[in-house]
Amino acid sequence: MKIGTCGSVESNDCLITVKESSGITIHLESIVKEYFGKQIIKVIEDTLKELNITDVEVTCIDKGALDYTIRARLITAIERMNKNA
Amino acid sequence: MKNVLNRFVPRGYIPFQGSKTIINSSKRKLIPEVYTSNANKLCGSLAEVFDKLNITDGMTLSFHHHLRNGDYCLNMVMQEASKRGIKNLTLAPSSLFPVHAPLVPLIENQTVTKIYTNYLNGPVAKTISEGKLKELLVMQTHGGRARAIEAGELSIDVAFVAAPAADKKGNANGVDGPSACGALGYAIPDVKYAKKVVIITDNLVENLDYIEIDEKYVDYVVVVDKIGEQSGIVSGTTKITRDPVALKIARNTAQLLNELGLIKNGFSLQTGAGGTSLAVASEVKKIMLEKNITASFASGGITAYFVEMLEAGLINELWDVQCFDLEAVRSYKVNKKHYGMSSSKYANPYEEDVVVNKLDFVILGATEIDLNFNVNVTTDSKGLLIGGSGGHSDTAAGANVTIITTPLIKSRIPIIKKELTTISTPGEDVDVLVTERGIAINPKRTDLLDKLQNSKLNILPIEQLLEISYQYTGIPEPIKKSDKVIGVVEYRDGTIIDSIYKLGED
Amino acid sequence: MRRSLLFIPGNNPAMLQNADVFESDAVIIDLEDAVSISEKDSARNLVKNFLNSYRLPIEVIIRINGMDTDFYQADLEAIVSNNIDTILLPKANPRDLIKLDQILSKIEQKNGLTKKIGVIPIIELASSILDVREIATSPRVNGLLLGAEDLSSDLEVSRTLAGDEIFYARSMIAISCRAYNIDAIDTPFTDVRNEEGLLADSQKARGLGMNAKACIHPNQIDIVNKIFSPSKEQIEQALRILKAFENAQKEGKGVFSLDGKMVDKPIIERAKKTIDKAKRFGLI
Numbered sequence: 053m054k055i056g057t058c059g060s061v062e063s064n065d066c067l068i069t070v071k072e073s074s075g076i077t078i079h080l081e082s083i084v085k086e087y088f089g090k091q092i093i094k095v096i097e098d099t100l101k102e103l104n105i106t107d108v109e110v111t112c113i114d115k116g117a118l119d120y121t122i123r124a125r126l127i128t129a130i131e132r133m134n135k136n137a
Numbered sequence: 138m139k140n141v142l143n144r145f146v147p148r149g150y151i152p153f154q155g156s157k158t159i160i161n162s163s164k165r166k167l168i169p170e171v172y173t174s175n176a177n178k179l180c181g182s183l184a185e186v187f188d189k190l191n192i193t194d195g196m197t198l199s200f201h202h203h204l205r206n207g208d209y210c211l212n213m214v215m216q217e218a219s220k221r222g223i224k225n226l227t228l229a230p231s232s233l234f235p236v237h238a239p240l241v242p243l244i245e246n247q248t249v250t251k252i253y254t255n256y257l258n259g260p261v262a263k264t265i266s267e268g269k270l271k272e273l274l275v276m277q278t279h280g281g282r283a284r285a286i287e288a289g290e291l292s293i294d295v296a297f298v299a300a301p302a303a304d305k306k307g308n309a310n311g312v313d314g315p316s317a318c319g320a321l322g323y324a325i326p327d328v329k330y331a332k333k334v335v336i337i338t339d340n341l342v343e344n345l346d347y348i349e350i351d352e353k354y355v356d357y358v359v360v361v362d363k364i365g366e367q368s369g370i371v372s373g374t375t376k377i378t379r380d381p382v383a384l385k386i387a388r389n390t391a392q393l394l395n396e397l398g399l400i401k402n403g404f405s406l407q408t409g410a411g412g413t414s415l416a417v418a419s420e421v422k423k424i425m426l427e428k429n430i431t432a433s434f435a436s437g438g439i440t441a442y443f444v445e446m447l448e449a450g451l452i453n454e455l456w457d458v459q460c461f462d463l464e465a466v467r468s469y470k471v472n473k474k475h476y477g478m479s480s481s482k483y484a485n486p487y488e489e490d491v492v493v494n495k496l497d498f499v500i501l502g503a504t505e506i507d508l509n510f511n512v513n514v515t516t517d518s519k520g521l522l523i524g525g526s527g528g529h530s531d532t533a534a535g536a537n538v539t540i541i542t543t544p545l546i547k548s549r550i551p552i553i554k555k556e557l558t559t560i561s562t563p564g565e566d567v568d569v570l571v572t573e574r575g576i577a578i579n580p581k582r583t584d585l586l587d588k589l590q591n592s593k594l595n596i597l598p599i600e601q602l603l604e605i606s607y608q609y610t611g612i613p614e615p616i617k618k619s620d621k622v623i624g625v626v627e628y629r630d631g632t633i634i635d636s637i638y639k640l641g642e643d
Numbered sequence: 644m645r646r647s648l649l650f651i652p653g654n655n656p657a658m659l660q661n662a663d664v665f666e667s668d669a670v671i672i673d674l675e676d677a678v679s680i681s682e683k684d685s686a687r688n689l690v691k692n693f694l695n696s697y698r699l700p701i702e703v704i705i706r707i708n709g710m711d712t713d714f715y716q717a718d719l720e721a722i723v724s725n726n727i728d729t730i731l732l733p734k735a736n737p738r739d740l741i742k743l744d745q746i747l748s749k750i751e752q753k754n755g756l757t758k759k760i761g762v763i764p765i766i767e768l769a770s771s772i773l774d775v776r777e778i779a780t781s782p783r784v785n786g787l788l789l790g791a792e793d794l795s796s797d798l799e800v801s802r803t804l805a806g807d808e809i810f811y812a813r814s815m816i817a818i819s820c821r822a823y824n825i826d827a828i829d830t831p832f833t834d835v836r837n838e839e840g841l842l843a844d845s846q847k848a849r850g851l852g853m854n855a856k857a858c859i860h861p862n863q864i865d866i867v868n869k870i871f872s873p874s875k876e877q878i879e880q881a882l883r884i885l886k887a888f889e890n891a892q893k894e895g896k897g898v899f900s901l902d903g904k905m906v907d908k909p910i911i912e913r914a915k916k917t918i919d920k921a922k923r924f925g926l927i
Contacts (some may be wrong), residue, residue, distance in 0.1 A: 087616070128481060388865070
C-alpha cells in the first residue's frame, strides 16, 4: 500500500500520515481541536482539492500547528506517498 | 444575578462591584484572636489529636501551603479523618498541589464536601473541575483569605500547621530542621483566629532561636516522622529562562519600566518566581547597575535571585511571604533585612500599611486576558482549574503599575480573548500587557500613555494585538460552556468576581 | 546595510513563526546544515508555505544547499519569489555564482518577479579567500559572509576564541567589501551562552572592518546590533560635522575646521554614512 508521512509531534508542528484509499477520510487528533478542529479539517480538504487528490486517508496528529504548517506537511506527505509508488 | 463585569453570581453571594468600592466604604471586621488555655500540648499521634479535639462531621480544617508539592501533612490528617469515617468536612488549605491527590477519593465519597483555597492544580483540581465536589469551590486571594479569616467569614475549627521546627510548648518556625521551608506567612491568620491550632512537626527541639508562631495560640503539638519531602518543598535553584521569546518580553518590559521612570532610587517591585519574571528582574538589575540605582524593597515569594540583589546592596529589604528556594530560606534565617510577613500584612485589603499598596510595580502572568484587561489565572481556556489568583489580584490592586507579561500565542491559542473563560483579576487594576509582538496600555492609564508618547517601543491598542494573533492562529471557535457552576472566584473584598463552571458540556 | 542576520532552521515551525520578533536586520532561513538530508523536501515546502502566508517586515534570506549537492535546484524552484530578498550560497566560487545568476534570472522571468533577488556568497573555502575579489564583484552580490567553521576545517586548523586563525580571512573580506561597497558579514559566534565572548568577538570583527554579524541564537542579536551600530558619541559628532559643513557652505567656504581640526571631504562622507546608518537603524 502506498503511504507517506511528514512532520513531527513537536510543539507547533503536526505529524501527517497519508495512505492510498478510496474516497477521502480524515482523522484528526489535536490539542486545539475545540477551537480549530473545523479549520484544520478545512485546510486539509482544500489542500487535497488543490492537488486533485480524491482517494486518500489522512491522519493528522496536531500539536498546535498553524495552517501553513498543516498544509506544508500534507503536501510533503503526499509527495512522499507518490514517490513510494 | 450578574456583577459589574457582567458575570454570573450564584444566589446567596455578593456580586463584585469594582476593585475598591467595598474596601473604601467599609471598616475592617476583626474577631478576637483565640488563645489557648491548654498547658499540656504534646500528643503522641494525630489520632490522639482527633480524639482530644473531637473532630467530627461538618467541621472546617485549615492548612498552609509552605511545603508546596512536598507536603505530607494534609494527606496525613485527611487519612485519619477518612479512617474515622468523618464526613462533610470543609477544607481551607491556602493552596493545593499534585501531591494532594489522595484527596480525590475523599471528595468523591463526601468526606470533604467544601473547599476554600487560593490556588490549586493537579488531580484535585481536575476532580473539582469535573463537578465532583458536593458544594461550591471558593477560590480566594492570599489577602482575601486573611481578610475572611480575621472577619470570621471563614471560620476555622482546627488549623493544622506543619512546622519545620517546634518546641513542646508550641512555639514554631519554618527555618530550622530537615524540612525547612522558610517564612510561614500564609499560616499566620489561621494560627491567630482558628478555634484550635495543632502544630505538626518532624523536628521537636528544646529551644528555638527564632519564633514565628507563638505558643499562646497553639493547643497541641504532634510529632511525626516527616512533614514533607524537601525536593518538593523548595527547589535547589530557580533559573532565568533561556527561551528567546520570554527574554524578548523581559527586555521590553524592563525598557518600558525605564521609560515610565519607575526604575528610580528607592523604588519597590514584585515579580513572580517564574523564569520570565526572573528575566525581567535580571533586565531591571542591568538598568539599576548602569544608572547606579537601589530599590527600597522587593516583596512576595522570594527566590535566590532577589537574595543576591539584597546581598549586593541593590535592594535594601526583602518582604517575604514564602521562600521559593534554599537560598531564600538561608537568607531569611540569617539576614536582618530579609523580613517575614503574614499573608495579611502582605495583601489584606484592610491591613494598615499593607505591603502590596507600597509597590511601584508588579510583574504578573496570565492564561487569558480580554480587551478590557481582565485577567484569568484560574482556569485554562477549556475551563479546567489550573491555578488561582494567589496574590495576583492583591498585588494588581495595590501596585501603582501592574504589568502582565505573556507570549501572544501559546500553541495556537491566542492569549487575548474577546471573552474570558474565568475572570480572576479585574481589568481596572491591570495597566500594561507586554507580549513579544507589542505592548498594550490600558486606555484609562492616560498618565502612562503620555509618558510613552515618544517611545520607540511598539505600543498598540490591545484590539490590534488581538488582530495580530488572529493573523497567525485564525479565529477560534467559541467553546460551549457547561451551565453547571462548580465554584466561585471570590475577590479580595469577599464579593464574587466570577463563577467557575463544570468542565465540558453537560 | 545590515548589522545582524539571524539563522532560523528551515524545518522548525515554532521558530519560523517567531523569526521576525527579535529585531534582527535580516533573517536567514536555513535549508542547508540545519536540515537533515531526509527532510530537505519537507523544509522546502514548509518555508515556501510559511512565506506565502506571512509577510515579514525584515529582509528574508534563504540559505540554499550548495551547488555541489542534488538539492539546490529544487530549493531555488520552490522558494524564489517576491517573498524573499536574498540567496545565501554556501561554499561559493566564481563559477557557481555565474551559474546561480543565470538560474535566478530564469526563475525571476518565469515567475514574473517584480524584484531582483540578491546573493550573499559564504566564504568558507581557502580557494574562496583567494577568489574573494572576483566573488565580491560577481552578479547580484551585495555582501560576503565569512563561514569560519568550514574555513578552519579546510585550513586544517582549530577554531579558537581569540580567532587568530581567521584574522587574514576577516581582513581580506572586510577590505574587499569596503572596496566594492557591499556588506562584510562576520561568522557567527557559536557559544550561545557566552555573552562576553560574543561581545569581544563582535568588537574584534568590527575593529577589522566587518560591518555585520550572523547570529545563531535570538539572544545574540541585542549585543550584535549594539556593536555594529554607530555609538551615541559617533552620531553626535557626525551631526556636528554636518552642521558645520552646512554653515561653511552657506558662507561659501570650501574648507573649514571644527574643534581646531581641518574637516575635508572624506570626513564629511564618513559623517554622512554614520547618519545614514543611524537613520536606517532607527537610532535617530
